[in-house]
Amino acid sequence: MKKIIVTIDGWSSTGKSTLAKQLAKALGYIYVDSGAMYRAITLYFLRNHVDWTDRQGVKKALKQINIEFQKNPKTETSEVYLNGENVEYVIRDLVVAEKVSEIAAIRDVRDFAVAQQRKMGDHKGIIMDGRDIGTVVFPRAELKIFMTADSSVRVERRFKEMFEKNPNITIEEVKANLEMRDFIDSHREASPLRPAKDSVCLDNTNLTQRQQFQKAMDWIQKKISASKY
Numbered sequence: 607m608k609k610i611i612v613t614i615d616g617w618s619s620t621g622k623s624t625l626a627k628q629l630a631k632a633l634g635y636i637y638v639d640s641g642a643m644y645r646a647i648t649l650y651f652l653r654n655h656v657d658w659t660d661r662q663g664v665k666k667a668l669k670q671i672n673i674e675f676q677k678n679p680k681t682e683t684s685e686v687y688l689n690g691e692n693v694e695y696v697i698r699d700l701v702v703a704e705k706v707s708e709i710a711a712i713r714d715v716r717d718f719a720v721a722q723q724r725k726m727g728d729h730k731g732i733i734m735d736g737r738d739i740g741t742v743v744f745p746r747a748e749l750k751i752f753m754t755a756d757s758s759v760r761v762e763r764r765f766k767e768m769f770e771k772n773p774n775i776t777i778e779e780v781k782a783n784l785e786m787r788d789f790i791d792s793h794r795e796a797s798p799l800r801p802a803k804d805s806v807c808l809d810n811t812n813l814t815q816r817q818q819f820q821k822a823m824d825w826i827q828k829k830i831s832a833s834k835y
């Protein structure tokens with residue numbers, strides 16, 4: 607069967623990775639969580655006290671960073687490794703979430719991540735989620751999805767997810783972090799978050815996971831049938 611590239615961009619906590627994982631599993635495609643790369647870089651910077659306002663320091667630090675994805679045989683989803691260490695869970699901490707948008711706005715950091723992301727798409731059959739995947743990483747992708755949902759619904763979802771790991775977290779903290787990240791991600795100079803002109807919008811405020819999966823699958827099937835390669 608013909609393989610295509612599917613990009614999923616959108617606001618924080620709209621369920622991009624949940625949908626992307628389900629689609630990749632159903633299609634036998636590779637799933638790449640590009641946000642995990644920016645989170646892993648942030649973790650490295652925090653752990654190694656990298657001053658990210660110093661361009662030379664950032665460039666030097668990036669040379670020390672190796673990011674890989676490996677499939678977890680139990681969950682069958684890919685997990686991110688930073689210099690050989692599985693950091694899939696630690697990068698979801700609020701400490702990382704508080705700094706990641708600032709670090710992801712640095713042009714050298716983006717160039718580093720985007721170069722690796724493009725290589726991953728060489729053989730198609732890939733679903734990548736993030737903020738600039740349809741606009742910058744794969745501008746010629748066959749299907750570009752832009753996800754959105756009401757902000758109260760997004761805060762509620764993220765709070766539930768984070769509360770399971772950290773019962774001390776408050777809904778106000780989660781809301782403030784989400785609003786801050788959305789603001790920085792959409793207002794930065796380098797590759798700001800915005801829908802690609804040829805993207806399709808998926809608002810899942812009132813959709814079940816099953817319904818959104820079906821909608822996306824229909825779009826994918828149509829694109830596969832229309833694809834030449």
Ligand code: DC
Pocket residue numbers: 618619640641642644645706707710711735736737738739787791
């Ligand atoms: O998808 P996420 O919440 O794990 O992403 C973490 C941060 O990384 C997000 O606030 C913005 C940044 N990001 C980005 O700038 N570009 C991407 N392609 C993916 C994520």
